[in-house]
Amino acid sequence: MTVSETINSYSDVPVDVDAGVLRQKFIPDIDVEKVDAKYNVRPFPNAGKTKENLKILTLDSLDFSKYQDGPEGLQSRLELAAKLEKAITTIGFFNIINFGFSDAEYDRLASISQAILELPQEDKLKYRSGALRSDEEDRSRSLGAERGFGFKPKGYWNINAKVRDNIEFYNIKDVVHDSQLFDEKKNYPEIAKAHLPEIGNYYRFLHFNVLRKLCTLCDIILKLPEGTLWETHFKVYKDDLVNSGGGWARLMIYHGLKPDEYKLTNNTQLRGHSDSPGFTFIKGFAEIFGLQIRDYYSGEWIYVQPIKEALCVNVGDAMEFITGGYFKSSIHRVVAPPDDQKGFKRMMAIYFCDPAFSSVLDPEHLQSPKLNELNITKPDEWERITHDVWSNEKGRLFGQKKVNSVQGDEPRAVKMFGRLAERWHQVDLQQQIKI
Template sequence: MAPAISSTTAQSTHSLDIVNFVVNQGNGVKGLSDMGLETLPEQYIQPPTERTTSYSVVPEESIPVIDMSNLGDPKVADSICDAAEKWGFFQVINHGVPIEALENVKDAAHGFFSLPPEDKKKYSKEHSPTTNMRFGTSFSPRAEKSLEWKDYLSLFYVSDDEANAYWPSVCKNQALEYMRASEVLIKRLLKALTRRLNVENIDEDKELLFMGSKRINLNYYPICPNPELTVGVGRHSDVSTLTILLQDDIGGLYVRKLDDDSWVHVPPISGSLVINVGDALQIMSNGRYKSIEHRVVANGSKNRISVPIFVNPRPGDIIGPLPELLRNGEKPIYKQVLYSDYVRHFFKKAHDGKLTVDFAKI
């Protein structure tokens, strides 16, 4: 049960140690939201430059939507590659992942975040039975000057045996089902994308380089007082090869356009999945495919769920521009880096847009 706070629980957090309540006691921002706060705690107030009111949004534009029902058509593969080059983001429909698997994992995410704080706390960094699983809040609370209005459960997949032994029973089977069901889609996307990079066949070694590890997150964005003063997730690009994102029907994901400083909303489309290029693929494509800044706004009226699968190199892999690109004299713009070093650099700081990729630049 959440601890008793004070007689002003529903109105104020002045008497509450926010970090202890949210982070250490496992209540998360859901615990704050459930208190019925009328004002945002100051720890979550973002600098004016990071608030939604500081961004120029283009309402009539959005990322490409690609129908994958006829992937044998070269035009479909071209549209995937073009979107990865020009936007770094696209949505796919008729992708082959069963709608039931998508609905099940969304329901399971709601189920996990509905658990009492003491049950969720069992999966926090300090209490989790494995380092591959973590319940947390914000992004990096100890590095951030302003916290983000989000809770999450992060599950790094090692094996079915470990998942069955340690992942929460309320969401374990559904998360595994979603990951397995997405496997064919991921391979099809990589096949299309790598052909434009002069990689004609993805052998076992290449497949492991592109998708040798996976992480699935269950993200929860509870109703927020003063959503205009904070963010659900701050500006960043992913460190993955590809990210496969399942949205619910509420929306709130925004993507930065490559050609200017404006942003576009990624509208929820029933049954669709959002695909985005991560830093690892930007580096391996020598900058041809772009990992793009994106962010999530907070919502003042509804609770939002999203479920991304991060498809990554293995921690011990060395990533750099693919040799197939450099054989014809193309100059590398990124060095060879140990993937685990790159990821460690990303997680030791607050979200800062695209600055992480500078770690790999020559």
């Protein structure tokens, strides 16, 4: 079964999901072979296995080859949901394996991503997604480089009082809408425009296939009718950007810091934070260590085992709020790779999957029997807000000096709408959840 056939088994997908169809429909005149030769599109190198002795966390893996829809697949879904519940309510991270996107397709996506991120710096600045520095951003008019369309330049974020980041990424917005992805008014670099069909096909596969299945498993955990979370928060309506679930694509690379900068940051490249969307899907193109999770039970930072074949997923703030704190938006960071992997590129494709901007971020509307059993309700101090409000406000804080110019791991505590911007979870005591 092909990717397009897998997605099209659902009757309410409002866009094309076949790369060939998308190419013929929207960019038939681009000579892809000629563009690839011009930008040196080539295989992306994997890293060798590290020989360093690291404390490693191997995430629970959900095998989606076992997922079956329909009455005959109920037992398989129940088993997957039971495995998911422990991870999603504690550390907030897990892997998905065997989910239907082939290794060959991933290798192609890695080659395309590499070529886009290798564009000359002067070209990247023509297509940047925000200001050169986070603190220079006019947040009343701009989403900022974090969520804007285009390239985030190196040094945009403040890591701590003395060091700025050395991370680059390229954002593509609203990938689940044809009218947005292929908008002729959008200013794409040539190499990116030539490969919008392949890029769009991958992220649409994540949204309409992987996310949809994941929502069903979450419904089972919450004892809701299957399809509830999808219908209420993540379903896509053609050209309706307010009431559709969606998100944005990111192609990202960590260049690493200088030795003296690593000393100043205690080897940190991207400080601890949680993500604002519903879920984040991360696909690393090389098995390089760097991602660390703040352990839910001990507060200790632990390396996550990178697995090239797996899709690494973490819970975002939106799903934590929608479930009243039962699902955990994990605190994670990126540190220097082991010495024997520092010569390799740490590059990845990320999908930040948002619930609809109109989604209300509290558990009252769900009426979840599971949350009722646990006496989990909306805390009184939480203001009633929609996802676009939370996402916009949190985006304004990330990487700014007033939050990050501190010693140690934790940024300054900032409360918004009765909720801490970063919650830095520890074990809940008898479900008396403090966030």
